[in-house]
Every structure is written in C-alpha cells, then in structure tokens.
Amino acid sequence: MNNKKYLLGNVAIAHACREAGVDFVSGYPGTPSSEVIETLRADPDTIPHLEWSVNEKVAYENALAAAWCGCRALVTMKHVGVNVAADPLMTSGYTGVTGGFVLLAADDPFAHSSQNEQDSRIYASFAKIPCIDPSGIQDAHDGMKLAFELSEEFGLPVMVRPTTRICHSKGDIELGDPATEHRVGTFIKNPKQYVVIPAHTRVLHKLLNEKQPVIKKRLIECGFNTQTIRGTKAVIAGGISAEYAREVVPDDISIATIGAYPIDEEWLAEFVSRHTEILVIEEMIPVIEGAVREVACDQKIYGKKNGYLPHEGEYSPSVLAGALLRCGFINANPYQAVEPALNLPVRPPILCAGCMHRSTFYAMKKVFKDGIFPSDIGCYTLGLQLGAVDTTICMGASITVASGINLCGEERDVVCTIGDSTFLHTGVNGLINAVYNGANMVVVILDNRITAMTGHQPNPNTGITACGVQSPSLSLETLCRACGVSCVETVDPYDLTLLLETMRKVKEEKGVRVIIARQPCIIVAKRAGMKRRRFMVDPDICTGCQLCIKYGCPAIEFHDEKASINDLCTGCAVCADICPAAAIRGEVKR
Amino acid sequence: MKRSFDIMIVGIGGQGTILASNVLGEACLVEGRSVRGAETHGMAQRGGSVESQIRIDAEFGPLIVPGTADLLIAFDLLEAVRYRHYLKSGGVMVINNQLVLPTSTFTTGQVPPTTDDIIGMLKGVKMEIIDATAIATAAGSPLAANIALIGAASHTIPLTLESLLEGVRRCVPKKTIPINEKAFLDGRDAIQS
Numbered sequence: 001m002n003n004k005k006y007l008l009g010n011v012a013i014a015h016a017c018r019e020a021g022v023d024f025v026s027g028y029p030g031t032p033s034s035e036v037i038e039t040l041r042a043d044p045d046t047i048p049h050l051e052w053s054v055n056e057k058v059a060y061e062n063a064l065a066a067a068w069c070g071c072r073a074l075v076t077m078k079h080v081g082v083n084v085a086a087d088p089l090m091t092s093g094y095t096g097v098t099g100g101f102v103l104l105a106a107d108d109p110f111a112h113s114s115q116n117e118q119d120s121r122i123y124a125s126f127a128k129i130p131c132i133d134p135s136g137i138q139d140a141h142d143g144m145k146l147a148f149e150l151s152e153e154f155g156l157p158v159m160v161r162p163t164t165r166i167c168h169s170k171g172d173i174e175l176g177d178p179a180t181e182h183r184v185g186t187f188i189k190n191p192k193q194y195v196v197i198p199a200h201t202r203v204l205h206k207l208l209n210e211k212q213p214v215i216k217k218r219l220i221e222c223g224f225n226t227q228t229i230r231g232t233k234a235v236i237a238g239g240i241s242a243e244y245a246r247e248v249v250p251d252d253i254s255i256a257t258i259g260a261y262p263i264d265e266e267w268l269a270e271f272v273s274r275h276t277e278i279l280v281i282e283e284m285i286p287v288i289e290g291a292v293r294e295v296a297c298d299q300k301i302y303g304k305k306n307g308y309l310p311h312e313g314e315y316s317p318s319v320l321a322g323a324l325l326r327c328g329f330i331n332a333n334p335y336q337a338v339e340p341a342l343n344l345p346v347r348p349p350i351l352c353a354g355c356m357h358r359s360t361f362y363a364m365k366k367v368f369k370d371g372i373f374p375s376d377i378g379c380y381t382l383g384l385q386l387g388a389v390d391t392t393i394c395m396g397a398s399i400t401v402a403s404g405i406n407l408c409g410e411e412r413d414v415v416c417t418i419g420d421s422t423f424l425h426t427g428v429n430g431l432i433n434a435v436y437n438g439a440n441m442v443v444v445i446l447d448n449r450i451t452a453m454t455g456h457q458p459n460p461n462t463g464i465t466a467c468g469v470q471s472p473s474l475s476l477e478t479l480c481r482a483c484g485v486s487c488v489e490t491v492d493p494y495d496l497t498l499l500l501e502t503m504r505k506v507k508e509e510k511g512v513r514v515i516i517a518r519q520p521c522i523i524v525a526k527r528a529g530m531k532r533r534r535f536m537v538d539p540d541i542c543t544g545c546q547l548c549i550k551y552g553c554p555a556i557e558f559h560d561e562k563a564s565i566n567d568l569c570t571g572c573a574v575c576a577d578i579c580p581a582a583a584i585r586g587e588v589k590r
Numbered sequence: 591m592k593r594s595f596d597i598m599i600v601g602i603g604g605q606g607t608i609l610a611s612n613v614l615g616e617a618c619l620v621e622g623r624s625v626r627g628a629e630t631h632g633m634a635q636r637g638g639s640v641e642s643q644i645r646i647d648a649e650f651g652p653l654i655v656p657g658t659a660d661l662l663i664a665f666d667l668l669e670a671v672r673y674r675h676y677l678k679s680g681g682v683m684v685i686n687n688q689l690v691l692p693t694s695t696f697t698t699g700q701v702p703p704t705t706d707d708i709i710g711m712l713k714g715v716k717m718e719i720i721d722a723t724a725i726a727t728a729a730g731s732p733l734a735a736n737i738a739l740i741g742a743a744s745h746t747i748p749l750t751l752e753s754l755l756e757g758v759r760r761c762v763p764k765k766t767i768p769i770n771e772k773a774f775l776d777g778r779d780a781i782q783s
Contacts, residue, residue: 006615006625031631113631136651169652170615170627243651318655338657338675341711344668345700347602347692349638379636385694554637554693 004172009137009162010035012173013104016144018046020100021179022074024066025050026059028425029454030078031113032167033106037076037466038455044467048182052457052466055395055425056081060088060103064157067101068194069185072148076104079120080394084426086123089157093128094204095193096155099183100148103129107163109283109314115377115394117312119284121261124159128208130215131159131261132224135242137171139259145176146222154215156208163283165240165314216264224260227271233329234275236292238282244320245281253329258288269295276300279308279327283315302327351382353555354570356493356519357417357446361388362551362578363496364415364444367503371413374401376427378419379453380446386552388417396426403430403439403512413507415442420476421451421459428479435484435512442506443485443514445476448521456524480514487513494519496577522570532571534587537563541583548575548584594626594648595748596658600641600673601665602690603630606736609761610663611642613740617749617757618646628652637693639669646748663743665722665736666690667708674712683717684743684781686735718742720780729776730769737762737770741777751778 007015014036017025025047027037037052044050049066053059056077063075077085082105089103105120124131132147134140140162151158192200219225234254237245242257249255256271272278272295280289280303289303302308302323309315309323317335324330351358357380364373365388375381375389376398383389391401402416418427423445431443451457458464463473480488487509491502499517506513520528537548544561555568556575565575565584576584597614601607608629618625626648630640643654654676662677664670664685677683687705695702703711709719720742726734737758740747744754755771762770 004619006612006619006627035631165628165652168629168631170611170625170629171652172615172619172623172625240651244653247650316653316655317651335655336657340656340675341671344672345692345695345702347637347639347668347672348694349603349636350693352636382636385697549696552693552697556693556696557691558696 004174006170007137007173008035008170009140009166009168011039012137012141012175013144013160013162014039015175015178016141017074018178019176020145020148021072021181022148023048023071023099023182023185024063024073026053026062027076027104028053028056028059028081029451029457030081030106031454032108032164033076033078033081033104034454034457035167036104038457041466046178050466052451052459054460056085057087060085064088064092064097064101066185067097067099067157068095069187070099071183071185072100074102074104077106078114079105079107079118080114080116081105082120082123084395089123089127091196091201092157093208094196094201097151097157098155100151101157102144102147102151103157103159105159105161106167107161107284109163112164115392117284119287120159120161121287122285124161124261125287128212129157129159130154130219131161133161133239133259133261134166135240135257135259137166137169138173140166141173141175143224143259150218150222153218154211156211163240163314212262216262219260219262220264220267222260225256225258225263225267227256228254229274230254232275233277234271234279235329236271236278236280236288238288241281241283241315241320244315244317248317248320248324248334250330258282261287263288263291265291265295268292272296272299277327278302279323279329281309281315281320281323284311286311348385349382350385350552350554351379352522353553353568354522354572355379356448356517356522357383358386358551358553359493359496359499359572359574360417360444360446360517361386362574363493363499363503364388364417367500367507368413368415371415372405372410374398374405374414374416376416376418376422378422378446380417380419383417395422396430399427399430399434399443402441402443403434403437406439406441407437413442415444417444417446419452420445420447420449420461423476424460424474428483431480431485431512432483439512440510441512443512445514445516447476447516447518448524449518450521450524452521452523456521476516485512485514487511488516489514490516490518492519493517494572494574496574522572526570534567534569534571535565535573535576535584536587537565538583538585539564541581543581543583545580547580548578551575551578595646595660596648596654597644597646597661597663597747598641598654598659598673598676599644599663600639600669602669603636603638603640605665606733607640607642607665610736610740611644612761613737613754613757614644614646614747614749615757616760617753620753620756621749623647624649626650626652639672641673661743661746663739665739667705668692668703671708671711674715677715680716682746683712683715684739684746685717685719686722686739687719688723718781720777722777725776725780726773729773731766734766734770734773738773738777741774742781744774744778745781
C-alpha cells in the first residue's frame with residue numbers, strides 16, 4: 001500500500017515548504033501561483049508568520065529581511081509580479097541570505113490568465129541566482145524542499161519556477177513529514193553585507209560572481225540536470241517539456257533534461273559532443289538553446305532560433321512530435337491531425353450575475369458617452385465585453401494611463417476603473433502623481449473589499465489578515481483625500497439611480513475626482529449566506545426591446561422575442577431599474 | 591507508445607468538473623495506479639468554458655493530445671461539440687442533456703444552436719446522452735449532477751465500481767455522501783453496460 005496523495009501542483013509545493021520548516025511566508029496573489037499561500041494559510045498555526053502582502057516588492061523585501069535574520073522564508077508571486085519585485089531581487093544576490101530564501105515565480109506560457117508570456121528564468125540569470133525549473137509535480141515538490149537547503153548552502157535566494165501546467169495539474173504525489181521545529185529571527189548587524197553603498201556593493205558583486213561555478217557543479221550533483229545517451233541524435237528538454245520528451249521521444253534518441261540553472265557548460269559540452277544532431281525543446285525564451293549553441297562545434301542544432309519550434313505559447317506532446325518530424329528524428333507523426341468544430345458560439349469568462357462591476361460600467365458608459373476608459377487587472381477587465389475597458393497593461397496602470405492620456409492633450413473625459421486590491425497594490429502612487437501634476441480625470445474604485453479574481457484573498461481593505469486575524473480596515477475615502485483629492489464620492493452600485501446621479505455630478509467637476517463603488521463580491525456574499533429574492537420578467541409587459549439583454553447579465557436570456565430571467569439571478573435588481581417598460585420585478589412566492 | 595486511458599471532462603465554470611476529476615484521481619490512488627490531471631483555474635472559471643484532463647496510468651505530463659482521448663464527459667451539449675476533436679476515433683462521449691447558451695449569443699443577437707442542431711454536429715460519435723440533473727435531483731440534490739455523469743461514464747472507465755465509489759466518498763462533503771452515492775449508481779444504471 002502506498003501513501004501517495006492526489007494533489008494539485010501548488011498544494012504539493014506548499015506541502016514541501018512545510019516539510020522544509022518554512023518560518024516566514026509572504027506573497028501577492030496571482031494566477032497560477034495563488035494556491036501555494038492559500039494552502040498554507042488554511043492551517044496558519046503551523047507557520048510563525050504568514051501574510052498576503054500589498055504587492056510583490058513589499059512581499060519580497062519582507063521575506064528577504066526574515067531570511068537575513070536566519071529564518072526560512074518563502075515569497076510567492078506570478079511571473080509579472082517579479083517585475084514589481086525586481087528592484088530588491090536584483091540586489092538580493094549581492095547581499096545574500098542566512099536563512100533559506102525561496103522565490104516562487106509561477107510562469108504562464110500561453111498566457112492562460114496573464115498579460116504576457118515572460119520567462120522568469122531570465123530574471124534568475126539577470127539576478128545571478130539559481131533557478132529550479134521542475135518538469136512535473138513530484139519534481140516541483142522535491143525541488144522546493146531542496147531549494148531551501150541550497151539557498152542556505154549558497155547563501156543566496158533561490159528561484160523555483162513552475163509553469164501553469166505544473167501549478168494547476170494534479171498527480172499522485174509522495175509527501176514527506178512536515179517539520180516541527182521553527183527558527184526565531186535574529187538580526188546580526190553587518191553593514192558590509194546589508195548596506196549596499198558603492199564601496200560595499202563592488203565587493204559583494206565579486207563574491208556573487210565567484211559563487212557561480214560552484215553552483216553549476218552542485219546543481220549537477222543534486223541531479224536536477226540529467227543525461228541518458230541512447231544514440232547519435234539527442235533531445236535536450238527543459239522544464240515540463242522534459243515530461244513531454246519522455247512521453248514521445250523514441251528509445252534510440254538520447255535525452256538530456258534541464259531542471260536547474262545556471263547550466264554547467266562543461267557538463268553540457270560533454271553531452272553535446274557525443275551527438276551529431278540535437279533538438280532543443282523549452283517553452284518561451286531559448287535559454288537552453290543559447291547555451292547549447294555556445295558549446296556546440298559541428299553539431300546540427302534544431303530549435304526556436306532556426307524555426308523548428310515556436311517562440312510563443314505552451315508546448316505539448318503533439319508540438320514535440322511535430323518538431324521531431326520536422327528535424328527528421330521520426331518518420332511519421334504519431335498523432336493524427338484533427339480539427340475543432342467551427343463557428344460555435346464562444347463561451348468566454350463573464351462577470352457573474354449580480355456582479356457590482358456591471359452596473360458601474362453601465363453607468364459610466366451612459367454618463368460619459370464619449371469617455372475613454374483605462375482599466376486594470378482584475379475580474380473587471382471582463383468589462384471589455386461591455387465596451388467599458390479601453391486599456392489594460394499591468395497592475396495599477398489604470399490611473400497612470402488615465403493621467404497620461406489626459407495630460408497629453410486628449411480632450412475627451414478620461415474615466416478609469418481599478419479594483420480595491422489593485423489600487424492598494426500600485427494604484428495609489430498613480431493617484432498621488434495625478435493630483436500632484438494637475439490631471440483632470442475620474443477614478444472609479446471598484447471596491448468589493450476582496451482580491452476576487454485570484455480566489456478571494458483578503459487585503460488591507462477587508463479587515464482581516466491572511467491568517468483570519470482582525471485588522472484595522474483601511475479607509476479608501478480617507479486615503480484618497482490624503483492624496484489631495486477633494487471630490488470623493490462613495491456609492492452603492494446596485495442603486496442605479498444614485499450611481500447615475502453621482503456620475504453626472506462628478507462629470508461637472510474639475511481635477512482628479514474619485515468615485516468609490518462599494519458592494520461585496522457576489523461570490524463572497526453568497527458564500528456568507530446572503531439571500532435576496534430573485535427577479536422575473538412579466539412576459540405580458542415585456543416589449544422585447546432588449547435593453548436588459550444589452551446589460552450583459554448571464555441571468556437574463558432572450559427567447560421568442562421576450563426576455564426572461566434564469567436561476568443565476570442574485571436579486572441585485574439593477575435590471576429592474578434599466579427596463580423602460582417596468583416589466584422586471586421581484587418574484588413573489590405563491 | 592500511449593499506455594494511459596485519457597479522459598476529458600468539459601463543462602462551464604462552476605459546474606463541478608474539477609470535483610468530478612478528483613473522484614477519478616482518488617479512485618486511481620485506491621487502486622495504486624499512477625495518474626495525471628490538468629485543469630482550468632483563475633479567471634477562466636467565471637462562467638467560461640472549462641476542461642479537466644485526466645490520464646489514468648499516465649507517468650509523464652498531464653496534457654491529452656487532441657484526437658487521442660478515450661472518453662469525453664461533457665456537462666453541457668455545446669461544450670461536447672467544442673471539445674469533440676479531442677476524442678479519438680472510436681472513443682466514447684457521455685453527455686449531460688443540458689444546453690446553457692452563452693450570454694454572448696443573446697448580447698450579439700446570434701441565432702443560438704438548438705439541442706437537435708448540436709446532436710446533429712456529433713453525428714458519427716459513439717455517445718450516450720443522459721439527464722444527469724434530473725437523476726441527481728431525484729437522488730436528493732441537483733448539485734450531484736457531476737457525480738451522476740461519472741456514474742454514467744463508469745462503464746467505460748478502467749477502474750472498479752468500488753474504487754470509484756470510494757473516490758466519490760473521499761471527494762464530496764461528508765453530509766452529502768449518501769446522495770452522491772445514489773446519484774452515481776443511478777447515473778450508472780441510466781446506461782446499459
């Protein structure tokens with residue numbers, strides 16, 4: 001009988017952190033990384049400190065300091081979160097750490113739930129820190145645990161970089177026992193290490209560079225990078241592509257798998273020299289391919305750089321099979337070509353029935369008919385489908401893009417939307433700047449009191465910490481006023497009449513104006529037991545004008561020239577206000 | 591080359607596709623067999639089209655190549671068509687007799703396909719269509735429709751009835767175990783083996 005468990009990748013990774021005895025955990029939610037802290041915070045008593053931080057830079061610095069104090073620290077984020085944390089990351093290799101410090105940076109090839117397909121391995125080499133790039137869940141679990149030990153051995157932060165298909169896949173996984181001992185942080189003063197003035201940092205940089213050859217050898221010893229020689233042709237695969245290679249590469253072709261960086265060039269050159277043709281397979285940036293081409297002599301190398309594989313998207317066994325066929329490693333494709341059905345109605349994600357964002361977008365479009373609508377990262381990006389989102393680039397950029405558009409001479413009204421968590425992440429800096437530099441714009445804060453899209457993590461607005469302890473609930477009104485905004489209006493977005501009136505009033509004002517639209521996230525409200533009566537359409541009164549249909553709520557359908565309301569209705573009643581014929585009303589139980 | 595039995599479970603975010611795939615994963619553990627799964631998380635869950643892939647006896651990656659799935663379990667007729675190309679020739683589909691029209695069909699004024707249109711699009715596929723929601727409702731809760739579908743598909747799945755039932759017991763809330771067991775067995779009985 002085995003003691004394996006069927007686990008989500010992120011849950012297995014979280015368990016590995018417990019096995020390593022992690023003392024300090026911080027991070028900012030982001031798909032596909034969020035479930036690591038979500039798993040750990042379900043049992044917060046076993047970790048001395050765990051927090052959802054306000055952004056990734058804050059999270060990284062908190063955890064780094066804990067590692068300086070000798071604690072084992074974990075910081076988690078999605079790949080684009082590393083951009084926010086890049087400032088401390090770039091110098092943390094110089095200062096090094098005492099306690100094990102692991103940065104979990106979850107990459108998202110194919111941008112399943114992201115704004116780009118950046119490759120965190122580049123960040124690790126940029127910062128000159130080791131990077132573990134697992135091929136599967138068991139690998140991710142085992143690598144995570146070892147990452148804490150290696151961090152202490154090298155005195156450096158270590159990045160662990162799973163991708164979506166590891167974080168959000170499942171498998172039968174062998175777990176170890178959680179550690180029971182924890183460390184208490186103690187800061188030992190050492191300005192030459194922790195104060196990076198030029199005189200110190202020049203010395204630290206040299207020390208960091210001297211560590212690199214040692215790291216390369218040690219990563220081979222640990223078995224992260226493997227080679228199996230089976231013929232004169234070879235496949236070299238990194239990350240999850242190693243699993244795809246094991247699945248489809250024929251037995252007479254050699255395989256090398258890369259699970260950690262930096263790669264030892266001598267080890268790689270030795271493998272390359274024993275083959276005549278080599279196919280390199282890795283998602284996103286051709287990091288391994290670059291290294292292979294550097295050590296190759298007269299071998300024929302196939303990869304992204306000569307068009308054998310795509311630079312974008314995620315790979316799969318069939319992508320691999322295609323590449324094997326193109327470079328002549330196999331004679332026939334093991335997979336038959338199939339075509340998906342064409343012209344089906346699409347089913348994209350959609351704002352929930354009763355979501356507070358929908359009525360806010362509706363009112364914005366009605367009042368600011370000619371307006372420009374910069375937006376931000378969150379569920380409300382789905383306002384795109386309602387024609388109420390004109391830009392989205394990165395966290396917090398709704399406000400800064402709005403002020404940029406306004407200050408460059410554009411004369412139309414600029415009305416941006418940003419969620420409460422995103423506002424606290426990096427939005428507030430933009431607000432301070434917009435007020436200071438004299439922008440003329442409206443900021444709508446979509447305040448549902450929670451970080452909804454990534455699975456309802458609490459934030460300083462929620463009044464509760466990640467561990468369920470009550471915290472002072474932040475006042476967005478006071479914060480905005482402190483930034484110098486004199487016009488701050490708070491409104492219930494279900495009250496469409498007041499919402500429209502507030503927007504019309506605010507439209508007439510000058511300067512930076514803030515509207516806070518506040519209602520709990522409908523999913524949270526339903527889970528908390530909120531019950532409202534459903535609404536219905538009286539078919540005798542409905543004129544079939546479809547104004548309610550254009551509102552875009554998934555609870556409203558249209559059949560045989562009449563609207564109807566299905567059982568997704570949460571009773572927000574906004575559609576009843578929209579209906580010009582007064583055909584929509586609360587259901588009466590008979 | 592392929593040794594695993596590959597199942598696609600498709601539906602709409604919120605219908606319980608992940609729980610259904612967990613039942614199969616747990617059943618594999620009961621039998622001590624290796625298993626891999628891949629699923630949709632994040633924003634895609636907000637009422638969008640979702641898929642769970644589960645590979646019984648798989649040792650490597652979690653992804654099923656289109657054209658190779660042995661079984662496709664669809665919680666919605668439209669989603670069955672959307673993922674039809676994942677099924678290998680000769681593969682089996684088990685479909686819930688339900689058609690939720692995407693909101694976009696109403697807002698953009700498309701002519702939505704009817705149930706008959708969709709069944710026509712699946713012509714040539716070996717399939718079973720059951721009313722999983724009705725079976726689950728009769729068993730005690732419409733929320734058990736996902737389990738009724740797994741029950742209906744169980745004739746094709748290479749796991750024993752007892753392992754699958756144990757999988758159900760491990761995955762559903764404790765209070766709902768009897769309802770889900772009944773939904774599973776009634777779903778299973780809805781199809782002649």
